[in-house]
Structures are given as structure tokens and as C-alpha cells.
Amino acid sequence: MIRLENVQLGYSGRLVLRDLDLEIAPGEVFGLVGPNGSGKTTLLRAISGRLAPEAGAIYLDFRCLNELSPRELARELAALEQEISCSFDFTVREIVELGRLPHRERWQRLSQKDSDVITRALKLTKTLEFSERKIHSLSSGERQRVWIALALAQEPKVLLLDEPTAHLDLNYQLEIMELIRSLAQRDLTVLVSLHDLNLALRYADRIALLSEGRVIAVGEPEHVLTAELIERVFRTKVRIVNGTGDLYIVPVRSQR
């Protein structure tokens, strides 16, 4: 469980997000939506422990984040940046192995348990079949699954994902979101920022809508993503369309 109490976030005194009060339940897929620059990445950085709040406190299972060492935190929480690059051409398995770093001492070799966790992470993300291939030979969709496998190898309780579907083809977008859903069913809490409102509507249990440095609505996606609120925040007219039981957000063309 993650709880934010009256959190103020910023960089060198300039506040980017203010008055954050959020509680995210275990096993929940929690979406962060909002226009570019609304602070989604900043919020994820803070929850991952990489940005200390200017005020307020962030709790992970009743422990304040600043009480945890980076290694302790890495055993509880995994975070993936929006764009990850690898400067050397490691194999997929070598990369996923890195997820075991916080669980092992420097001089320890991989244990049987480590290998089992790695294989399970590879299987869950369907990357096992190309685990011996080099990372630079993969497509961007395959690579995204490898990063998620790396995060799963940490055996975290919480997974933070920053726009995991950005720059992916439609089929890969759905594949990643289905994967995230299936992970949440295994009691993993997933906090994911999404710029695609339809993906948020379809895959998130709850979402927070960020705008101009504040959370302006929290709740189930179909209650938060109303046509009026979207128009106010994104300055775009939309219609919410009901197609065979699912809701879709469709932008309305401006009439000239």
C-alpha cells in the first residue's frame, strides 16, 4: 500500500505538484493521467524515492520512504523510466538478472531461488524464448517486456511504470496493458502513468487526473474521465461513446 500525506513536490524550491493526498491499495492498477507537464513523472519519481518531498510524507506499507535504504526500497518497489537505454549489448537474461541485485550481497553468486525468480519473470513476460538474444536486436515492444521482466525479478510489491506504452505499436500497447492487468491479479500494486485516456479507461482500477500541479479528481476511470472534465483539463471537446459495453473517449473535430 502507498499513502501520500499532504505531499509537496518540486525541484530546488519551485513546486511542481502540491497538496497531494492519495492512497493506493494493494493489488490495484492505479493510473495517472493528465496533460504533458502536469507532473506525472515527478510524482512517480517521488514515490520511487528518487525525489524527496519538499513537505509531507510518502508511506510504503506504513513505513516512511526516507526510512528505507535504497537497497531495502529496491526489494519492495520496482520502477521503470519512460525511456531506458542500455549502453552495452547485454543478453536479455543478463539484464533480467540485474533485478536480483538488491537481494544479493556483492560476493554472492546466483542462488537456485534467484534463478527460479528470473525464469518466472521471463515466463510471465513471455521473454523466455529470446532470453539468450542481445537486447539491441529486439523490437521496442519486446524490449519493453524485458524491462518489465527486470522489474519483476526484484520481486517487488509495487511496480511504477512511466508511460510504458509510449512509442509502441497498437498491438504492443494492448499486450503491455494486458500484462500489467495480469500482474495486478498476482497482488502486485501497479502505478502507471498513461497519456492514452482510452487505455486508462479500459485497464485501470482507479485513476488520478493531474492538472496544473494538482490532483483534481481521483476514482474509477469512468467517473473521473467525464466529457466535461476532459474538456476542462485537455482543452479538447470529446464524446464518451458506449460500444458493446465498453466506453471510448473520442475527440470531436473542431468545426470550421
Next chain:
Amino acid sequence: MHHPKSWLGVLGALVPVVLGLSVMFGAVSLSVSEIVAVLSGRATDQTAVTILIQIRLPRVLLAALVGGALGLCGAVMQGLFRNPLADPYLLGIASGATAGAAVVIALHLDIYWGAVPLGAFVGGVLAVAIVYRIAQTRWAQLDNYALILSGVALAALFSAITSFLLFYSGASHDARRLIFWILGGLGGAQWVYVFGLLCVLIAAGAVLILFARDLNALALGEEMAAHLGIEPRHLRRILLIAVTALTAVAVAVSGTIGFVGLIVPHMLRLIVGPDHRMLLPASALGGAILLTLCDTLARTVLAPAELPIGIITALLGAPFFLFLLRRRAQLGALL
């Protein structure tokens, strides 16, 4: 021969072979039986004893140790800075050491034993310390670019000091001495250098190899490494201290030998792959082999005269880099 570990074994076995061959060749060739006789204390020829014990052996061992140190440090620097062009001299250690040696020579302190290496060591460490301190200021925030840029600035400053001293001293034998130092070489090898460098190599090498897995995580960027429980700044400080100590001692005893620290990690990455737990020891062994071979050439090609070793490493380094460039174009991947 697929597994990186077996390659490590091959390299480990090659080192004594190359050392043995290198001991045999030189201005005076020694046969295997002569070498065995000297080492077992049954030699009758006093000249052979002197050549082997006083000259050849310390020189060959020093070449291997300097090469090992530069190869290892180069691999660490490329991993730390995530940059294929990084080498042990990236943060100005070479120009600092050169300036240190130049000061000693210009002040005619080089009549004292060990003064030039000491001056070089102090100059090299001082340069890196200043670079680190500048990059640590609030406005620079100690990121890799801040370090590299202040390294470039300090290198220019120290080169200016060296040039000034060269110009000002006017004495041609000073200039000649310094040029020999800049070109680098193992002609001044002594047993005390061998043991000194061996100790530093073991200590610093143990630290660096212990942190090899952290370098693997760093390949994904500092932010991702931090998410895996590593403290990037802490890591960088430890690695830079170990690399600086080791490189400064290597440079102090052999001058600024170029290209070895740059090309050896690339060569070994082609063979054992990018995993630093394999790459670091492999680069140390590969560097030892390469520099021993280069020094053997330096001693024999123009014998009894010597070719500066920097010329040979550069002659090997340039074509190898073009080969890497071509390979990169073929693979469409990073080096």
C-alpha cells in the same frame, strides 16, 4: 569456445607464455636454457645474470602490470561513463602527471632517486582531485558531463604548465628528458616499481572487481541503477578513487602510454561480452598481454636502439578503431 569463463582461462594461460617469450627477446637474446640456468642459480655467465635479473625481468613484469592496470582502468571508465571513448586518462590524470614530471625536471630535482615518478604521481592525483572538486560544486552537480568537461579544461591547463616549463627551461636535455617521459616507456623499470605497482594493482583491482556488478546495472543509466538499490554517486566516488590510484602509479612508473586503456576493453568486449564481472579481469589480462608484446617490439625492432612504446600502441590502436567503426556500421549497434 563459447563460455566467457573459458576465455578467461585462455587469457590467464597466455600471460605466462607471452611473458616467457618477451624475456627471451631483446638487444641480447637469451635462450631458454640460459634463462633456466639463471633462475635456478646455476649460471656461469655473469652478463646473462645481470641482463635477466637487473634489466629484462623487471621490465617485462612492469610492462605486464602497467598494461593490466591500464586495461582494467579503461574498462571501468568506459562502464562508469557509459562512453566508448572513455579511457583511464579521461579526467586529466595524464596531463597532470606530465606537468608534475615537468616541474621536477625543470627544477633539476630529477637528480634525486624517484623524484620524477613521485612528481608525476602527485600531479596526476592532484589533477583528478581538482576535476572532481570542480564538478562537485553546486552549479555543476557532479554529473558525468561536468566531470568530463572539467577534465578537458584541467587537461588544457596542465598542458599549458608543461609547455611553459619546456619553453622556459631552455635546456635541451631537460626537453629531451620530458619528451621521453611523455612518449612513455618501460626503459626505467626497477624491481621496486614492479612490487609497488603489483600491490596497488591487487588492492585496487579487488575493489573494482567487487563493484563489477554495479557497473552492469549502471549500463541502464544512473536512474535505473538507483532503482536497483545502487547509489550512483557513492559508486562513482569509490570507482574513481581506485582507478585514479592505480592509473597514477602506472603512469608514474612508465609515463603516459596511450591507447592501451582505450582499445583493450573494446577488444575484450568483443570476445567475452559486456558483463563487467568477466570484462574487468579479462581486460586486465588482455592489457598485460598487449603491452608486453608492444614493449617486446619496442626493444627489438630497432635494437640496440629503442622505439618509444607510444608509437607502437598508437600504430596498433588506430587501425583497430577503424575496424570497430566498420563493425559498428555493419551491426548498426553501439560499440
